[in-house]
Amino acid sequence: MATVPVAAVEPLARPAPDVATGGPGRGRFRNSIAVGLFMGPAAIVLGAIVVYPTVDTIIRSFFDKSGNTFVGTNNYRTLFGTTEMLIAIRNNAIWVIVFPFLVTFAGLVFAVLTERIRWATAFKTVVFMPMAISLFATGVIWRIVYETDPHRGVINSAVGTIVDAVHPPGLYALPNIKPISGLAAQPDGSMLSNNTVQPGGTLKLGLTGILPENIPPGAQDAHAPSGASGGVSGAVWRNFSPGGQIGVIGNGEKGLPGMHLTLLRDGNGSVASTTSVADGSFRFNDVSSGSYRVSVDSSNFRTPFGGTNWLGIQSLTPTSGLGSTARSLLTIPLVDISEIIAMLWIWSGFAMVVIGAGLAALNREVLEAAKVDGANEWQTFRKITLPLLRPVLIVVFITMIINVLKIFDIILGLVPDSSQHEANVIALQMWHLYSRFDYGLSSAVAVVLFVLVVPVIFFNIRRIRG
Amino acid sequence: MTAIAAPAPEAPSAPRWAHLRRILKSTPVNVLLVAVGLLWLVPTVGLLVTSFRPAADYFASGWWQAIAHPAVLTVENYRNILHTGGIGDALITTVLITVPATLLVVLIASLGAYALVFLRWPGRDWVFVLLVALMVVPLQMALIPVATLYGHLGLYGTIPGVVLYHVAFGLPFAIFLMRNFYSGIPKDLLEAARIDGANEWMMFRRIVLPLGMPALASLAIFQFLWVWNDLLVALSFLGAYPHPPLTVNIFNKLSEFGTSIDVISTASFISMIIPLVVFFAFQRYFVRGVLAGAVK
Known part of the structure; x- marks a missing residue:
């Protein structure tokens, strides 16, 4: 029982429908009352707060700000014409392309390496701990980590130590000399x-x-x-x-x-x-x-290292000579990368634990057999472990895609006002429009978000039903 | 002949060699993971130390320099914020949201999961599929209609409204988790009870609920942390509330011009204390919940 890792690894066993419910008539009536009483509360809450509003949001996305006038697809056209939304979509795209891959990789490396140490529990606790912290507080934590002044920010301090060792600052690094x-x-x-x-x-x-x-x-x-x-x-x-x-x-x-x-x-x-x-x-x-x-x-x-503005909007890709739309779509601001690192800090533990459970559930005999056949560790890992872990890796990957699509709090917590514009994401854009009472547009943004998770819904249903 | 004799004297030393080889082989891994572990601790320790330093010190030097001189650390920030920051009220609001939202989800989900596993009714499988689908519906999808609905019901800007929202969006995962667990309970147990004349409620109350405790614990911790750490729902429904919950309180402080780091870092750490305590106390259940619900 509670072989919980299995849930993440294999399709669930279906409950055996073998509970007798008595014969027709009175028994069936009593049974439907029981269903009503047991399922009723969940059905009412889910219906009122999740299902009906989801449908309503889709409908509202075709109406104007006030919700009274049908405007067709105008909201969507407006949306995809605004720089704000293009930037949000670009950032979500960067997240989706980069983040799930990095987290899955980090989780895999940690899970494999912790199998070789005696203090695996301590390591897992440390790496897993950020999961308990709110994304917003994580933002605050990393603001301090990323402080530009090398005297305050631990990253810039470390980078500065290296830079100043390679290129020592001059004796006469004076502003007015x-x-x-x-x-x-x-x-x-x-x-x-x-x-x-x-x-x-x-x-x-x-x-x-x-x-x-x-x-x-x-x-x-x-x-x-x-x-x-x-x-x-x-x-x-x-x-x-x-x-x-x-x-x-x-x-x-x-x-x-x-x-x-x-x-x-x-x-x-x-x-x-x-x-x-x-x-x-x-x-x-x-x-x-x-x-x-x-x-x-x-x-x-030569002045000493003055610190990198990790939460700044300087682009990592060349953007000179591009039109404004192309620039919105092709810029990769540094702040995105810094956010991704902070999110890695949170989610690597999750990936490690899930993949670790998958590793523990692997058939040891197969791995031993490979060793007996003369395969070295890397070959065993590459040809046997990795293919067997594939389903778990996919679960982690998909979970991270959903996470990243909905990303919201950490942007508000981490990104200073001056960079918020370039760090915008879809969920944040939805909330901005919501707080401006622009319900038509805001609903359209929510629908965009919803459409992006729909493939994941089908994937999960297929996986869970086997 | 000598070739055969040769290995004999070496045999006793072979285990020692293997031992040494194992240590040598595992050293790089140990070193690497110690480094990673320390790296992982740095951000949290940075916040913790910062929250115990006077604001002026923050601008003067790095928090890591304060570790060498613990004498400069002070609880002054905590004393100040508890008196002026409204943190006490925020903490109460957060508890008032989190505790009911957790208990209600646990209760409603264990009931619903019972119906999905132990009762037979048409459409049962479809309801389950719907739940799996609902698990990944973004919170944002319901904000506007629910805000309107709450406006009509007088729930907008109230704690019960926020609780209800969290219950609703916590339920799909919660029922999924409980159903998964209940599926492992042997049906014979219930069959025997039924023959003895027990009704569904008695079987739920006396057999299924007690057996489901480990899963309920996982679920409760998961839901607790999720609600405690929420910003979006609280900000959307309680943005103007006189005593907003912790996350909103810190968000407001961060948005106010010129709030200094001593206040922010202290408030942030206060908001983290209870989740961290829960995490360390119930880590086993938390990990189980994470594994069971890797799809959320």
């Missing part, structure tokens, strides 16, 4: 000396826009560079002090240490690189004769 003497800003973010220099010559490279507290600790006063034979030397410094002059290293003006500099042969690319020392002086040794410029590398000014 700019060249002021002997240098000019370049489009690539670096700065290039205005003058060329020969071996033995010097350059003075002045910057400004650096607050005193942003001067690296240990910086010493800069002083005018002296030439070195066979080398190019110079000073890079903060060309700012009370009463100071542009292009002149004034009293108490600090050198800028740790500045990455590159020596460029005029018109011929980089030759050497060096780093300035505590007083901002630098030197390239053994420079062959010629004319050179010095570049202050852009890496000095």
Whole structure:
């Protein structure tokens, strides 16, 4: 009894119709009273709140806002002409294409892997737990996870740690820093000396826009560079002090240490690189004769990772040059992907548990036989386990399709107002129109949703009746 | 000859080798699943920690930094919200919706399932097919007509109205689940009782209902969580209610301009406490319900 996994795996056994109901006449009458009493409450509630309203909604979808005037298919035409609805359909399509596949895959992987560990129950509890949390609260939870500022959002913090390790932020990542003497800003973010220099010559490279507290600790006063034979030397410094002059290293003006500099042969690319020392002086040794410029590398000014706006509407597909309808249909906003990840967090546990039950119900002898025949684990999985699991995988897949078609709460919980428009879905659009009292259009949206689940209805009936 | 003798001394060490091999083989899986498990906990822990931090801290640093300094955590948010946020009233409304909606579904569904399994009547199979079909009808499909109907009946904007809606949309799955379970009850039991002169109600009350308890538990937990966590129905029918249920309360807070994260995170966590307790206490029944109703 209660071999519940079977329900998900096989068609149900039909109840045997063997209960005697007595003969005709009095017995039959009593039986119909019993049917009325037992089935009656469910029939009344379902009839009044589900069946009749469903029919009524279909009828209303052919009437206007007030529900009094028949408008034919106008509501549907209006609907499919609005960007809002096109976006909603596009998003539901993205969900349906991506999500059931990902969840089923994750569930399968988890179910198979948990068979190999001793603490499977603990793992399943952890992964399954989000099922108990409301979709709306899940939205709030993931808002915090997705915070753009790497100091607040755990994902951006993790991404930032990696990005900053690969491309360390510069020592001079300051918003207002700019060249002021002997240098000019370049489009690539670096700065290039205005003058060329020969071996033995010097350059003075002045910057400004650096607050005193942003001067690296240990910086010493800069002083005018002296030439070195066979080398190019110079000073890079903060060309700012009370009463100071542009292009002149004034009293108490600090050198800028740790500045990455590159020596460029005029018109011929980089030759050497060096780093300035505590007083901002630098030197390239053994420079062959010629004319050179010095570049202050852009890496000095590279800002740390500022965080990705995961709940933003930036498209993952190129949309330039598309008309507005095509753009509505072909955009894949980043926020969709972020929502899908949050939903995976909820539903992977479900898929894992259902598929796990299917795995447990598999005939071990068949798997053992395959092993005895010399099949390795992957072959056994691929050729035997997977085909046997097919019905369960399909159940999970179909369940996820229904889920995703009806998706609603998580959008309201997760997506900030600024992205709501691009994250719209059919169920949300229905509710928006409902709360605007646009009952004709709203009903039409509900009918669209209904039509999309009808194939699932037939699938379920066929499966359950065997 | 030596070739045959050779394996003999190795034989005792073979199990040890196998053991070591098994550990080595399972290590990557264990490591991977520990990582996945931790990853799965991060979002919830993030909300939990955030709800115990002053709002100013939220803007200053990540919640994970607070774990290292537990001294900065405070129950101040909870104290504030319980005094000002209307959370207490919201909690009461949620309970007033969830408990009746759960009990009614359990009752009506076990009656209906009895009729589908133990009574013979024409059209029984068709009713079952209809129920299977109704299981996936979206909630949205009935919103407008039911809102109109409730308007006439004076149920719009009331708790009984919301309860009724949840009962109705919970029933198809509930009857499906109970019918599935009842089908496994041996018919002989009822036959014997019938011969002893028991009527249908007595058989339902004395035999079927007690035997069906495990399934009823699964169903109750499922329905409880489903109703507790609902936003759509509550928002549609109780949007203007003076003490809306928890989900609507948080939704309103989120929509109000400038509500800060300390309030939102605290309210969200409060809304999650009871579902999580129910989940951990009755996980076995919950899993059963999920498996039985994988179609919903």
